Amino acid sequence: MPLTVQRSNHEVKPALWMAAVFLKRLTLQIIKTEKNYTRRCFGKYIMQKTVPAPLSLIASAPRLSYLIRAKAFSTVEDTQDERKKKKKNETAFSNIGRKINERIIHVLDEKGNDLGNMHRANVIRLMDERDLRLVRRNPGTEPPQYQLMTGIQIHEERLRLRASGKARPTPGPTLTKELTFSSNIGQHDLDTKSKQIQQWIEKKYKVQITIKKGKNAEEPENKIEEIFNHILQTMPGIATFSSRPQSVKGGKAVMCVLRHLSKKEEDAYRETQGTQKGDTLNRENRIEN
Known part of the structure; x- marks a missing residue:
């Protein structure tokens, strides 16, 4: 006859309690795993809806073609x-x-x-x-x-x-300096401007001078022309007219352009000055004799 093992109530209760605890932990682990899986699935679905894949592909295509065109260019x-x-x-x-x-x-x-x-x-x-x-x-x-x-x-x-x-010599562009003042200018200011013009001319600039007519009714008609001649006389053998005085702004002003003498003009000026000095010396010798 088979032996029958009978357990007491004190032995059965702890075993049942441990089995119940194991089943409870297993159930909690399954629930936790299902929640994580659900969260990952829904999160992926939400990201796909928020940033659609076709849009990113369309946006990246022009950049790729642009780089290709830039490389070819x-x-x-x-x-x-x-x-x-x-x-x-x-x-x-x-x-x-x-x-x-x-x-x-x-x-x-x-x-x-x-x-x-x-x-x-x-x-x-x-x-x-x-x-x-x-x-x-x-x-x-x-x-x-x-x-x-x-x-x-x-x-x-x-x-x-x-x-x-x-x-x-390397030819360069001829720059033009501009200067504007009134015909009522004082002598000191005129001398200052004449020195400035001479400095520009020596640097081979062209100088455009515009003189506005004064409002004084008693001003002589040839006053502006005398001012231009005075400026030119301060630079003998250096400057000449590139553009002679002419009326501008409806007759309210007169403008001219001065430039540096060319090499040929400088040589001609020296020859003229030498001839004049020779004539002066000859004249003085005749007077003394």
Whole structure:
């Protein structure tokens, strides 16, 4: 007969209590897990509704195309810069080596003698035989003109071109200074303005002078003209009229423009002054004799 184990009430109650506690904890853990899962699902759904994915894709597309266009445009600019640099290098005086783009060229030898039109293969062979270099002389002719030169000749020619470039003055824009005052100006103020005008003229500025007519009815008609002549007389051998006095503003003012004398005008002025001094000395010698 099988043995039957009978437990007392004191042994059964603790076991039931522990099982109930385990089931309660398991239930709470399941509820907590379900809440977290629900929160994650609803949160993801809410974010998708708030920031729609198609909108972000549409917004990013133009930026991508813009970057592509900018890159392409930059590439075109780089190509243009390279072409300009290449063109500048082609026009510079330098040895072109053995890279002759034209098939037939007009050639001068190292002494300047005309060798006529030659095929580039013959030119290269001549360079090798005489140990010479080839430089462009006039690429605008047809066929373009080249010259065979030694390395020393190329160096000397570069030095000559550099020296002539430094000696040649760089032309710049002629600036114009403007000055306006009344014909009632005092002598002290007029002398001050005349000095200012002279300083501008010596710096090779043009000076536009506008003199307004005074309201004094007794003012002489030629007063403004006398003022212009006075200003010009303070700068003998320096300035002259670029534009002679003329009425402006409906006759209420007179304007003229002064400029610095050219080199030719300065030489002519010195010759005139020398002739006048010679005539004065001769006249004084006649009076003394």
